[in-house]
Amino acid sequence: MVKLFEKITFRGVELDNRIVVSPMGxxxxxxxxxxxxxxxxxxxxxxxxxxxxFVEQTSVSRKGRITNGDPGLWEDxxxxxxxxxxHVIKSHGAKAAIQINHGGRKSSQQRAFRGNSHLTDRDxxxxxxxxxxxxxxxxxxxxxxxxxxxxxxxxLTGVRDAFVATARRAVLAGFDVIELxxxxxxxxxxxxxxxxxxxxxxxxxxxxxxxxxxxEVTRAVRAxxxxxxxxxxxxxxxxxxxxxxxxxxxxIFSRKLKELGVDLxxxxxxxxxxxxxxxxxxxxGPGYQVPFAEQIRREAGIPTGAVGMIRTPDLAENILQDxxxxxxxxxxQMLFNPxxxxxxxxHFGLTGNFENWPEQYAWWLAKxxxxxxxxxxxxxxxxxxxxxxx
Ligand SMILES: Cc1cc2nc3c(=O)[nH]c(=O)nc-3n(C[C@H](O)[C@H](O)[C@H](O)COP(=O)(O)O)c2cc1C
Numbered sequence: 423m424v425k426l427f428e429k430i431t432f433r434g435v436e437l438d439n440r441i442v443v444s445p446m447g448x449x450x451x452x453x454x455x456x457x458x459x460x461x462x463x464x465x466x467x468x469x470x471x472x473x474x475x476f477v478e479q480t481s482v483s484r485k486g487r488i489t490n491g492d493p494g495l496w497e498d499x500x501x502x503x504x505x506x507x508x509h510v511i512k513s514h515g516a517k518a519a520i521q522i523n524h525g526g527r528k529s530s531q532q533r534a535f536r537g538n539s540h541l542t543d544r545d546x547x548x549x550x551x552x553x554x555x556x557x558x559x560x561x562x563x564x565x566x567x568x569x570x571x572x573x574x575x576x577x578l579t580g581v582r583d584a585f586v587a588t589a590r591r592a593v594l595a596g597f598d599v600i601e602l603x604x605x606x607x608x609x610x611x612x613x614x615x616x617x618x619x620x621x622x623x624x625x626x627x628x629x630x631x632x633x634x635x636x637x638e639v640t641r642a643v644r645a646x647x648x649x650x651x652x653x654x655x656x657x658x659x660x661x662x663x664x665x666x667x668x669x670x671x672x673x674i675f676s677r678k679l680k681e682l683g684v685d686l687x688x689x690x691x692x693x694x695x696x697x698x699x700x701x702x703x704x705x706x707g708p709g710y711q712v713p714f715a716e717q718i719r720r721e722a723g724i725p726t727g728a729v730g731m732i733r734t735p736d737l738a739e740n741i742l743q744d745x746x747x748x749x750x751x752x753x754x755q756m757l758f759n760p761x762x763x764x765x766x767x768x769h770f771g772l773t774g775n776f777e778n779w780p781e782q783y784a785w786w787l788a789k790x791x792x793x794x795x796x797x798x799x800x801x802x803x804x805x806x807x808x809x810x811x812x
Contacts, residue, residue: 424770425742426735426750430473432685432725434650435598437473437517437749440742441763444729444751445476445521445601445656449491449533454484456493456503461510467756468514469780471763474749475516477507479523479603480592482584486524486609489533490550495522495591496584504595512596514780519599521656522588524581526609527557527570527618528693540566556581558613558635559620564696578625578635581609585639586646593651600647601654602640606693610636611658614675615667617694629671637678644683654727655679656688659714662704666694669714676722688727688751689715706730709737716746727751735766 427439450459460477467475481487481494494500504520511518525531530553532539541552556577557570573581589600604610612618613635619626625635644653659672676687691711695701711730719726728747732738738750755762767773776784776791 424739424772426739427767427770427772430748432599432652435517435652438515439471439473439763440749441472441738441766442474442519442727442749442751443467443472443476443756444753445478445603446753446757447478447488447492447534449489449535451491451493454481454487454492454494454496455500456507460493460503460507464507465510465514466760468511468516470756470760471767471778472516472752472756473763474519474599475511476601476751477504477518477520477597479521479608480504480588482522482524482581482588485553485556486526486529486581486584488523488525488529488608489531491533492525495520495588495595498591501591501595504592504597508596517598518596519601519654520592520595520597521601521603522585522592523603524584524609525555526607526612527555527561527563527567528607528612529553529555530568540564540568557609558618558626561618561620563607563618563694572621575623578638582635582639582642586642589643590646593648599652599654600643601656601688602636602643603656604636605656605658605688605690607658608693610639611667611693614671615658615661615694617661617663617666629674633675633678636675637682640679640682640684652685653683654686654688655684656690656727658691658693659689659711659718660691660703661694662692662701663694664703669717672714673718673721676718676724680722680724684724686725686727686748687715687718687722688729688749689718689747690729708733709741712741712746715741716744719745719747725749729753735769738766739770 430437481492483496508518555570556573560572562569614632619632660669661667708731712728715726715728725748727749728741729751733755741747776787
């Protein structure tokens, strides 16, 4: 049995397979509103056969945006556009998920494809809006980044309520799965990490104190969601920096998330590494973050998602067969080949003649594929794609 194509259920939501399009910011929203780009972008992943398609990190407040191009669900007017995105995804057979986020001290940055650093005078001249970010403490992310304003107790309540209101809007838009972004140095992760949180009140210092605010947000969002709606949390399982957040902290944190009714921990890493610095602890390679998903799954007893340089169907399948994770998240490989899931099914011999492809394509591809095969040519370009993708 090919596990990658086994169904899996979280609360009231059944996924057709274990393939997830990982959240990827496109920095192309218009004042927080999605555009035709998003319809095309997300629709093609659903057409490509992934069981779950994630809409990128979406801001819970205007000032929580990482960039001027981030989509948001901080006001009711933004629901309609998202509803259309959800409709496109679901009408092509996938389930729709959304990651909700507050950028914290990494807010008010350049769009990734325009520099991926702090906003410059030139960006402002070009019309980008700049604002003072908020964070746990008044310590900037990196050189050139603005010093964040530390959140007061009222500020924390406001952010918590913004997460709740955004999650409710996401449900109204029709999303099947909601994910809280607690990774990559954004607001919630910056409370967890001792590299970003220098507070002296009950939200800083000990591990218990640093976990307090992210857990308060989790509790409030879970209470606001319908019981049938799964809640995922993406974490940075390690900062990869000595003295930072470690995998042992992630295990403890994941146990707490489980107690609060979280359905899956999506195991990424990093995000507090400052621009220009290097870290000897970090050795990237195929599946390099899988050990974190495995350890959390085993030691916290909660389903996990594995992500990071998982490119081939065989690696994805092995991770599942070895019980190291429950879902496989793919990001860059999906940009490169949105039909990855359909190719993977063929790779495993689950379908032979494009039966699983959209019928509008399948009738023609089947004829063409037959001709290629008769010529002794391979249709499986996955290995070649994999080499080119990194
Ligand atoms: C263009 C792009 C945008 C991304 N935006 C997000 C995001 O919005 N939220 C998030 O948690 N991760 C984001 N990531 C990280 C991916 O979800 C994923 O964790 C990472 O790329 C590693 O997976 P991969 O090797 O399959 O690309 C982004 C990655 C890329 C390439």
